[in-house]
Amino acid sequence: MQPTVVTPTAAIRPGRFRAWQVAVVLVLAALAGAAILLQIRGWSAVEGESGSACASGSAVCPRGVVPVLVISFVVGLAAIPFVIAAVVRRPKVNAGVAAVGLVAGVIAAQALSGGLHAAELRVAWTAPYDAAGSPATEGVWTAGSSLIRVRADQVVSYQAATGRQQWTLAVPGGDVACAVSAGASSATVGFIGYGTAGGACDQLLAVDLGTGQQLWSKRVPASWKGDQGAGFVAVGGDTAAAVTAGAVLGYDLRTGAPRWTTLTPPGCSDQTLAGAQQSVVVLAACGRTFDVIDLDPASGKQLWRTPVPGQAPGYHFAILSADPVVVVDVSPGQPEQVLAFGATGHLTSTIPVGDLDTNYYQGFGPQIAVSDGLLIGVTRPGPSGGGHADVVAYRLSDGGRQWLLSMPDDVLSLRQDGGQLLVIDQSRPSLALDAISLPTGSLHPIGYIPASIVNPSGASVYSAGGRYVVVNLSGRPPVPPAAAIGG
Template sequence: MTESTNGGGAVRPRRTVRWGAALAVTAAAAIGLALITGFVYLVMPGYLPGNAMTTVWEAPRDSEAAEGGNGTWLVGDTVVRSRFDGATAFDVRSGKRRWEYLVPSRAETCGSSADTAAGVALIAFREARPEEKDCVTVVAVDLTNGRELWRTTGVSAAFLDDVVTAGGGLGVLLEGGRLRAVDLKTGAPRWTAPLPKGCAPHGLGLAPKQVVAASMCGTEATVAAFDPVNGTTRWTVPVDARRGVDADAELSVASADPPTVRVHEADGSGLSAVLAFGADGRAQSRIDAVGDYGQIFTTVVEDGRLFALAGPGKRQGGPFSGVVAFDLATGGELWRKGGGGDAFDVADGRVTVVRPSYKNGDLMFVVDAATGDEEDERAFRDRVAGAGAVLAHQDLVVVVGGGEGSAFTVYERW
């Protein structure tokens, strides 16, 4: 430190004053930066670099909502949206329209399913004038260019959600009390399998190794597996031999490999669970729809695991809200991740969850599918009104709206 004197000999510490002022300015700047950062993070979510999701583009909303047939699929870098009058494909990064397929002008879609590995979608439609009760016509559409590959008629719309089902290179249709399998790309017949007398199919699942059907046969719910090559029945077993399933319960096939059936009884008086079966049809595990994790809503089966969105519901359950993973071989819980969520995607070993929340901010978080460890968490800059489905593609996330007529929005990490 240097000193100076005035004419009377008084000593003044000059450098100490300068250093003190500099420290005060630095401290004030640090506090100001912290306050600004906190304000941006808490009040303006989605504006902090490395922690944000920004909107790339948004598909137009549908002018009409179809009774069935709404679906969104990713095929490479193309996102395809089926709607009431056909399907449209877009470049997932730019939003540029690549192709469009329209059903006849007086028709409307009532069911759709896609095998993204094979690059083919099945779209079922009915004629509006004169009005047809059932979805009797099915077309196969090439998802790479929108070209119609083949069509057939005489289909029965007996499934609650699966008017048509595609997977494993096959298309399976219900036709006059039997299952009819066709080659997805050519429509060539592969096999037919009669359903037991008095059985009404409620759901189908397709995989390269087998086809699985869940049916209600009088007062008994059954699940059956078929050889995908020739349609031979491999086994048929009760969905729940011990407790039984009510005749008015909802059945769906969550997975064909491993065979997994979901049972939902709306009044809450009977069985509501996910049941997995072994390769020989033997009961393997049961995961109740209500537990200390809350009530299970949405489920996805991937790599022998059941991933579920769970939270408080009408049937009670614990205070938890988020994603839970189970081992289908044992039914045991593997991990759980709180934080809520409306929709999620399981791909490439990761679980991507979108949680819209007007009160707490809209978030996306990513966890390791095997361990549940969090890998990423980001805030959406723009409001996410609702999420009915999520599709992850590299650094992009496609969020499908949850309401009628909703399309989708593509976001990117920022």
């Protein structure tokens, strides 16, 4: 019998073929494991962060979730049957290989799926609780890296990065704050109206926001009582302006020296005002009209005056922006509207906003932003209280709608931060902080906020010192008056 000769090439060919098979099973199992995890994480992100609002191409979908869901479904659909067939054909070899591949795919997908979710934001610091019976927040200022909370009885500055309390200033004489100027990151002086509790809001106080020093205070002839919100005092350029019983008074912001007095127009009363760098805007009720008046902050000289006619008895108005000039006009029996004015006082657009929430919220103002030629606000819930709030942007130039964003859930707070909006929405299982692009209305989830630091009946969020700082209307337990959050 002739011996069978086996060449080296023939001897290793089957081994090479088995190694190739093992490699294919390993790769396909890894793809299948990754696809399964990405499907689970992706749909969890859609449900947890977007509710039913997410659809293909929708701005409210978590970042990158739609393509990841599509690709992982296609890959999983192709890979899983091959892995199952390979295991059934050679269970002793391929079962172990498939298990290793599945684990490797799951581990690899863990890192990728992290981008589909908003992170849980950690609490960097919390301010001490207010004592029982302490008054609520009247206003908030940001100045550089500081956040300043104005309570009815005192003003407190926090270093936003660390929460360190930098200074405290009590309202003089045991009185209470009843009006607070709007705050901005460029502000160096805060301006407050105050008076006796329940009495006239007839005294003014200027505060250096860097040191907490009282710069000056004085009494004015005001006839309004109680909380006046932001319409009683304003800062325009380096002038502090205040409404009195018959005029608007202008003072040097840092010294309190009188600069000018602009009398209420004849036949008019009930003024409200707002300030910007180059203007002080005043609204005056004049019978069945109201007048929009723009004053030069340095001299008090009237730059222009535009009447808004045809008002029904009981109408009311408010200033949403002093630059550009944007006011809201609410007249009984008529659709609510926003009026935008040009630089010379001409009416540029009328925007019907019957579904927009323009109410003033104590301490935080209206949920409205005016920037880059847009009016952005939050829609009111439906008549039955169901459905989610939307964020909508209108063009000031022609009143047309620029974009509409369906939110994951109802909006608790909206605040402008540079070229974006910061929004707290009441997502489940916890509140979420989102950023919305002003030009496009696209949404980016920032992270989830621990419920323990947010008062759902009144809160807002501010950006200062590299932190997001939540400020609550009430700082009594169980929520603090302010808390900073980060990644």
